[in-house]
Structures are given as structure tokens and as C-alpha cells.
Amino acid sequence: MTTGYAFPDLTHLFAPRSMAVIGASEKEHSIGNHAMKNIMEFSDFKGKLYPVNPKQDNVMGLTCFPDVASLPEPVDVILVVIPAKFVREAVEQAGEMGVKFAVILTSGFSEADDWGRAEEAKLVEISQRTGIRIYGPNCPGLVNFNMPLGMSFSPAYRNDIAPGSIALATQGGGLGRNMVQHKDRGVGFTNWASTGNECDLQVADFIHHMAGDPEVKVIGCLIEGFKDGPRFAAACLRAAEMGKPVVGLKVGRSEYGAKAAASHTASITGSAEVNATVFRDLGVIEVDDLDELVDVAQLLARKLPTGDEKIAIFASSGGAASLCADNVGTGGLELATFTPETTQRLADGLPDYAAIGNPVDTTSISISHPDAYRDALLATATDANVGLVLAPLPMDYGNYSVINGESLIAVQAQTDVPIVPIWMSERQGDGYHTLAEGGLTPMRSLRNMRKALRRWIDYGSWLASRDASWRPAVIDAGAGAVDTLTRTLTEIEGKRELAAAGIPAAAPELATTAREAEEIAARMGGPLAMKIVSGQITHKSDAGGVKLNVDVDNSGVIHSEIIANVKSKHPDATLDGVLIEPMAPHGGVEAFVGVARDPVFGHVMTFGLGGIYVEMFQDVTRTMLPVTKAKALQMVNQLKSAKLLTGYRGQPPRDLDALAGLVVKVSDYVAAQSDRVEELDINPVWVGAEGEGVMALDAVIVVKA
Numbered sequence: 112m113t114t115g116y117a118f119p120d121l122t123h124l125f126a127p128r129s130m131a132v133i134g135a136s137e138k139e140h141s142i143g144n145h146a147m148k149n150i151m152e153f154s155d156f157k158g159k160l161y162p163v164n165p166k167q168d169n170v171m172g173l174t175c176f177p178d179v180a181s182l183p184e185p186v187d188v189i190l191v192v193i194p195a196k197f198v199r200e201a202v203e204q205a206g207e208m209g210v211k212f213a214v215i216l217t218s219g220f221s222e223a224d225d226w227g228r229a230e231e232a233k234l235v236e237i238s239q240r241t242g243i244r245i246y247g248p249n250c251p252g253l254v255n256f257n258m259p260l261g262m263s264f265s266p267a268y269r270n271d272i273a274p275g276s277i278a279l280a281t282q283g284g285g286l287g288r289n290m291v292q293h294k295d296r297g298v299g300f301t302n303w304a305s306t307g308n309e310c311d312l313q314v315a316d317f318i319h320h321m322a323g324d325p326e327v328k329v330i331g332c333l334i335e336g337f338k339d340g341p342r343f344a345a346a347c348l349r350a351a352e353m354g355k356p357v358v359g360l361k362v363g364r365s366e367y368g369a370k371a372a373a374s375h376t377a378s379i380t381g382s383a384e385v386n387a388t389v390f391r392d393l394g395v396i397e398v399d400d401l402d403e404l405v406d407v408a409q410l411l412a413r414k415l416p417t418g419d420e421k422i423a424i425f426a427s428s429g430g431a432a433s434l435c436a437d438n439v440g441t442g443g444l445e446l447a448t449f450t451p452e453t454t455q456r457l458a459d460g461l462p463d464y465a466a467i468g469n470p471v472d473t474t475s476i477s478i479s480h481p482d483a484y485r486d487a488l489l490a491t492a493t494d495a496n497v498g499l500v501l502a503p504l505p506m507d508y509g510n511y512s513v514i515n516g517e518s519l520i521a522v523q524a525q526t527d528v529p530i531v532p533i534w535m536s537e538r539q540g541d542g543y544h545t546l547a548e549g550g551l552t553p554m555r556s557l558r559n560m561r562k563a564l565r566r567w568i569d570y571g572s573w574l575a576s577r578d579a580s581w582r583p584a585v586i587d588a589g590a591g592a593v594d595t596l597t598r599t600l601t602e603i604e605g606k607r608e609l610a611a612a613g614i615p616a617a618a619p620e621l622a623t624t625a626r627e628a629e630e631i632a633a634r635m636g637g638p639l640a641m642k643i644v645s646g647q648i649t650h651k652s653d654a655g656g657v658k659l660n661v662d663v664d665n666s667g668v669i670h671s672e673i674i675a676n677v678k679s680k681h682p683d684a685t686l687d688g689v690l691i692e693p694m695a696p697h698g699g700v701e702a703f704v705g706v707a708r709d710p711v712f713g714h715v716m717t718f719g720l721g722g723i724y725v726e727m728f729q730d731v732t733r734t735m736l737p738v739t740k741a742k743a744l745q746m747v748n749q750l751k752s753a754k755l756l757t758g759y760r761g762q763p764p765r766d767l768d769a770l771a772g773l774v775v776k777v778s779d780y781v782a783a784q785s786d787r788v789e790e791l792d793i794n795p796v797w798v799g800a801e802g803e804g805v806m807a808l809d810a811v812i813v814v815k816a
Contacts, residue, residue: 116345116586119244119312121320124212125255125302127187128158130262131210133179133201134193135162135170142192142216142264147171149261150190153269156260161186163201178204185209190252190262195219198248199233206241214262215248221308222249231310238311250307251284254291256300257326267292275299276326277408280317281333282306283362286401290331293405296555297547301326313338315346318357322350329411330355331404332395335362340389340711344735345586347393351577356411356570359395360404361386385709388733392583394573396566402555406563409552413529416571420498421447422564423491424470427477427484427515431503431535432470435557439501442561444568446470447496456490478511485518492526501560503533504542504553512542520549533560576745584736585713588785593710596816597789601644602690605810609793612780614773616807619692625667631691632666638694640808641669643677644687649811654680660694695806700755700765701795702805704774706736706781708789714781718746718774720755721795728752738778743771756798763800770798773805789813 132150136143143164150156151171162170165177176182179189179201185208191198195217202213215234220227231248238245246253252263256275261268265288273294278301281287287305294300301324304317314332321330330350337343350357361383390397396411398404422444426432439446446469449457457467460483466472471491477484492500502519504512516532523530532546534553546553554560600608606616620635621644622628632639643656651657655676658669670689677686701721709715716738719731732749734742747756747767758764773796781788790813797806 116342118316118319118346118349121312121316123187124214124244124246124253125320125324126258126260127156127212129161129184129186129188130156130158131161131163131176131179131182131186131189132170133163133189133191135164135167135175137167137170143170145264145266146190146192146216146262149263149265149268153272154260155258159184159186163189179210180204180208182208185211188212188214188262191215191217191248192264193217195223195227195230195248199230199237202234202243202245203237203241206237206243210243212244212246214246214250214253215307216250216252216264217247218249220248221310231308235310245311246304247307248310251288251305253305254303256302273299274301276301276328276412277331277405278317278321278324278327278329279303279331279333280306280314280321281331282309282314282335283333286333289401290333290405293402293552295547296543297550297552298405298409309338313342315339315342318343318346319349322346322353322355327355329408330357331408332357332359333362333401333404334359337711340590340709340713341583341585344389344393344583344712347395348582348586351394352579354415356408356415357393357395358398358404358408358411358566359390360398360401361390382709384733385712385715388715389712389735391573392735394570394577396570398566399562402559403562403566406552406554406559407566410529410531410563410567411570414527415574416567417498418568418571418573418575420568420571421445421496423447423449423494423497423500424503425473425488425491425500426470426503427473427475428503428505429466429472429474431505432466432472435501435503435533435560436470438557438561439564442565444561444564447494447498449491449494450496453490453494457487460486460490477515478508481514481518484515485522488518488522488530489525492522492528492530497528499528499564500530501533501564502530503535503557505535507536507538507540507542509540509542512540513545516542516545516549516551519546519551523549523551531560531564533557578739578741581737581739581742583712584782584785588713588782590711590713591708591785593708594789594815597813598816599646599649600810600812600814601646601687602642602810603644605812606807608812609777609780609807609810612776612783614776614780614793614807615769615805616810617692617695619690621688622670622691623688625670628670628689628691629663629667632661632663635663635691635693637661637663639663639666640690640692640694641666641673642690642809643673644690645677645681645684646687647684648677648681651809666691695797695808696799696803699797699799699803701808702756702770702798703731703792703794704777704796705793706777706788706791714785714788716746716774716778716781718743719750720752724752725794736778736782738774740771740775743774746774747771765798766801766803766805768801769803769805770796773807784814787814789815 134143220231609616639661703721703725
């Protein structure tokens with residue numbers, strides 16, 4: 112078992128053996144009528160179906176029951192399409208008789224007003240008391256495309272059925288249906304869960320279910336906010352274990368988007384930086400838009416990448432080939448070098464004026480000699496060095512586009528190397544539809560291709576480097592409440608805690624008077640660092656409370672100067688004295704290690720250059736806890752400024768082994784005290800050359816009071 116969570120078995124929600132439609136109706140164009148039609152006319156549901164409506168004796172030829180309590184058996188699913196004021200009674204009756212699931216399409220609950228919020232809370236109580244699981248309310252329904260079965264009132268459902276291997280779990284109904292309608296370019300879906308208010312079942316539950324569904328190859332998710340961060344992490348970890356890539360689009364990454372998402376869902380939108388960190392750590396491929404989500408998902412459904420794929424470009428337009436090559440280069444992708452055998456096959460089959468390197472430009476033979484075009488494509492796609500073939504198609508060329516599309520489909524059937532057409536024209540003629548119907552899913556621009564291909568290959572790299580034993584601490588520890596009652600440890604207290612945890616830290620002493628400062632300085636020897644100690648002052652330098660490279664003979668004077676500086680800027684602050692410690696050796700590089708508690712995903716570590724540079728350049732990397740040594744070294748290498756630590760222009764490499772060890776010990780320290788530590792900043796961490804070690808020179812630790 113991956114997690115400590117008891118994820119529900121949703122088998123009979125997606126494939127019920129019996130159903131009841133609460134609010135079924137004969138009235139044309141009514142919600143209840145659409146719901147019945149979608150099941151009876153446009154689905155292949157072979158189980159028992161019971162209409163429920165006290166005002167009708169039968170609906171669409173089926174005997175109608177006055178209420179849920181009158182049903183002859185406890186069905187697997189009730190589909191609820193009645194006004195909000197009647198929903199609670201229907202769900203209560205269903206729960207008491209042993210119904211497994213309630214799919215509540217009705218709106219007017221927590222998204223609406225105080226009455227709706229109170230009513231939704233009562234639905235949760237019914238679920239917890241009786242065991243009935245609730246999907247929704249305020250949702251467009253649940254669709255199993257491979258059956259098919261549409262538990263929905265949408266009149267669009269009948270036109271959206273496209274069986275496939277991509278599953279969707281979304282918090283947005285309209286945006287979810289937007290992705291479903293990519294069926295028109297050949298994308299197929301196993302099922303679609305759009306979870307609405309998530310008063311009970313949430314996106315995480317559906318990701319977990321989809322991870323175990325043998326018909327699912329890829330999971331796409333659209334997130335507006337997180338009901339339960341640890342649960343989401345556990346579900347995504349399960350998907351990774353099952354080899355099911357998750358492609359995620361998070362709404363609310365900007366301040367504007369976050370406000371809009373908050374008005375649409377009661378979930379916590381969260382910090383964009385933290386959300387992106389969680390996605391990356393869990394292997395969730397974060398995308399920027401709906402079409403990108405579908406592009407990436409369909410690529411993954413066709414083939415899982417290794418991360419080492421080299422690209423071939425195959426075109427019949429020199430301009431399209433060159434522009435495509437530009438996009439490959441700007442995307443950081445790599446063109447393949449053809450083997451001599453492939454080059455010879457292309458030379459034998461194409462005219463002298465064709466380009467037979469990579470990119471390949473067949474010129475007009477795509478019109479005059481379609482067989483030669485097809486043979487050249489097969490030679491390209493089966494080259495030993497080629498991991499994917501791009502086929503940019505700049506214009507609709509009538510029936511010739513159909514013939515070329517058929518060639519792409521025919522060659523794809525002979526290799527597992529993906530052939531990816533890019534349909535660049537605004538005219539979607541028969542050639543476009545030929546490709547879509549053949550399962551090649553034309554991408555709509557070179558820009559879209561570049562982004563999708565970059566995500567695809569990066570996922571292969573993540574797979575290759577993934578530590579299958581790593582498990583986010585938040586799954587077991589929970590996120591924890593961000594406590595408003597906190598206190599900041601003094602630097603001396605903080606460094607003592609760090610030292611006790613095995614984290615290299617200076618051993619400071621406290622001088623309450625100038626005389627004590629002189630005595631301590633004489634004992635330590637110089638040069639010295641002297642810093643104000645006060646639980647009310649975090650930014651000591653800004654208050655004039657830090658002096659570096661102090662001579663032993665000046666220690667008493669500097670002590671008095673620091674006290675005077677701080678009192679002038681913070682007259683009401685309580686000053687404990689002045690910390691004195693030896694200066695770190697010259698020649699080190701300063702790094703920064705911080706940990707803060709996110710309200711959704713718990714403690715997250717931030718690493719970067721230290722001193723003033725962490726704020727100036729914002730060049731940082733983040734990760735969830737726990738941090739392994741390999742992950743710590745990975746964080747170093749992800750910095751844009753990594754060369755300052757690894758060695759640059761005559762500067763020696765730093766002691767990365769010791770730095771990684773410090774990062775791991777910080778992670779272990781916070782994990783061991785996860786209920787107590789709210790925030791930790793070690794800035795700077797002095798990093799010596801190889802073999803010289805590291806030292807925490809300043810530490811701010813915030814704990815629960």
C-alpha cells in the first residue's frame with residue numbers, strides 16, 4: 112500500500128451495475144430528460160435503470176418511482192438532477208438503504224450562499240454517517256467513454272464520445288469539456304471526472320482510481336485548488352508507481368488567476384512556486400494551457416520517452432523544415448544524425464535537389480511520387496538514431512494532403528517511433544481529418560509542438576533519474592496548521608539546536624556588556640563576527656546590528672556601537688546582548704538554505720546563493736521534504752548560478768559533498784520536529800573549497816510558541 116490513506120474503490124461509480132435518476136423526466140429539453148436520454152439513447156449501459164419522479168408514472172418506457180426509498184434495490188449510483196432544496200432528503204434515503212454513490216449535478220450549494228454551504232455540510236454528515244460517497248455537487252457529471260456511459264445532463268455528451276487511453280480529472284466543467292472535444296483531432300479518452308464542489312470525493316480520489324485502471328495510459332488533471340494536499344501527493348505517488356504519467360494544469364498561478372479560482376472553488380489555490388515544486392517532485396508534468404495538456408498527454412499515450420530522444424524533421428517544404436528546426440533548437444531539443452544506411456536510402460529514393468540531411472526536404476515528390484515520399488519517411492522513422500519524427504505541414508493541399516496523411520499513418524503502423532504531424536494551416540481540410548482519424552493527432556503550431564516535445568522528453572529524464580524509494584513526508588506527517596502563535600529563537604538558541612542535530616554551525620557566545628565582549632574576544636582571538644541578539648529583530652544588518660572582521664582590541668567599542676545602532680532604530684525591542692563568534696575563513700561562497708511550512712503541502716525547502724544574492728537574483732530551487740543527498744546535489748545543479756559552486760573561471764570547486772550533507776541534516780531536523788518548526792532560514796551558509804567543509808553562519812528558526 113503506497114499511502115496511509117484509505118482511497119475509495121470507485122469501480123462501481125465508473126461502471127455501475129444499477130442506477131437511479133432522481134428527477135428523471137419526459138419533459139423535452141428538461142435537465143432530467145437530457146440525463147435519461149444520455150443514458151438510454153447515447154450510452155451502452157446494460158444494468159438496471161430506475162427513474163425517480165413523484166409526478167410521473169413512467170419515463171421513456173420505464174416505471175417511475177416516487178422517491179429513493181421506494182426503489183426495489185439499493186443501486187450503485189443515484190444521479191441527482193433535482194432542485195437543491197430537495198437533494199438532502201434524496202441522498203439521506205439513498206445512504207440509509209445502502210446506495211454506494213450519489214452523483215449530484217445540482218448547483219446552489221457552497222458555491223452559492225450561506226444556505227448552500229450549510230446544506231452541503233449536511234450532505235457531508237450524511238456521507239460520513241451512512242457510507243454513501245458523494246460526487247459533486249455542482250458538477251457536469253461523470254463520463255466513461257470506453258463503455259460508453261454518460262452520467263450527465265449535457266446535450267454535448269453524445270458528440271463528445273471518443274474512446275481512448277487518456278483519463279481526465281478536472282475541477283472545471285467547461286474547461287474539462289474543452290479538452291474532451293479534442294476528439295476532433297483524434298484524441299481519445301477513457302473517462303472524465305469533473306468534481307465540482309468536492310464536498311466528499313475529490314480530484315485526488317480520481318487520480319488514484321485512474322492510476323489502477325488498466326485502460327488508462329495517461330492522466331490529465333485540471334486543478335483550481337487543493338482540498339487536501341497530502342492526499343493529492345499520495346495519489347500522484349501512486350500514479351508514478353503504476354507507470355501512469357500525470358499531466359497537470361494549475362489554475363491560479365497569478366494573483367488574478369488565484370482570485371478567480373478562489374471565487375470558483377472553496378479549495379486553497381496555494382503558492383504557484385510551491386505548487387510547481389510539488390508537481391515536479393511527484394513527476395506531474397505541469398503545462399500552461401489546455402491544448403498543451405492534451406498535446407503532452409497524447410504524446411505520452413503513444414510512447415513513454417527515455418529522455419534521450421533525438422529528433423528527425425521530415426517535410427516537403429524547405430521553409431517549414433527550417434522553421435521547424437528553429438523551434439527544435441530554441442526548445443533545447445536535439446536533431447538526430449542519420450546513420451550512413453539511412454542517408455544512402457534517402458539518396459537512392461529522392462531527387463538530387465532534395466535535402467537528405469536532417470531536416471529532410473522531399474520537395475515536390477510528395478505530389479508527383481507519393482510512394483517515394485512514403486519510402487523516405489519510413490527510412491527516416493526507422494533510423495537507429497531517431498526517437499521521434501516531426502512532420503510540419505504548412506498548408507492544406509487538397510487531396511494531396513490526404514495522400515500524404517495516409518502515408519504518415521501507413522508508416523506509423525510500421526514503427527513505434529512517434530510520427531508527429533504539425534498542421535500549420537488555418538484551413539482544416541480532409542488531410543487534417545485523415546490524420547486525426549488515423550490517430551496521429553495533428554498539433555496546431557510549431558510553438559505548441561516545441562513546448563509539448565520539451566515536456567515529453569523532460570518526463571523521460573525524470574523517469575530515468577527517479578528515486579522510486581522516495582516518499583514525500585507530507586503524506587504521513589500531514590501539512591500541519593500554520594500557527595499564528597510563534598516565537599523566533601535567538602541566534603544562539605538556533606545554532607545550538609542546529610549543532611545538536613549534527614548541522615555544522617559556529618559556536619557563538621553572548622556578551623551582555625562591553626566588558627564581557629572584550630573577555631570573550633580575547634579568548635576566541637580574531638577576526639570576529641558580532642551580531643545583535645533579539646527575538647524581535649530578524650534583519651540584523653538593516654538595524655545596524657552586524658559587524659564583521661572585528662579586531663579583538665575593538666570588541667568592546669563595537670559592542671557599544673551595535674547596541675546604540677539597534678536602540679536608535681528599534682527603541683522598544685528587547686536586546687539580549689551581542690553574539691560573538693569567529694569569522695569564517697576567506698574565500699568561501701555563501702549559500703542559503705530555508706524551510707517554510709506551506710498550508711497545503713507542508714514543509715518545503717528552498718536553496719540558493721546566500722547573503723544578499725538570494726533576494727537580488729531570486730535564483731533558487733525548491734523541493735518537498737525529505738531531501739536525500741542525491742536530491743540535494745540536484746538542487747545545486749538546478750541553479751542558474753551553479754557554476755559558482757561547481758567551479759568557474761579559475762575558482763575552485765566548492766565542498767559540494769559537505770554542502771549536500773548539511774542540506775540533508777536540515778531536512779532531517781525539520782522532519783523530526785515537523786509539529787514544532789514553522790520556518791527556518793540559514794543565511795549564509797559558508798561553503799569552503801573541496802575538503803574545507805561548510806558552516807551555518809546565521810540562523811533564524813521560528814517555532815510554535
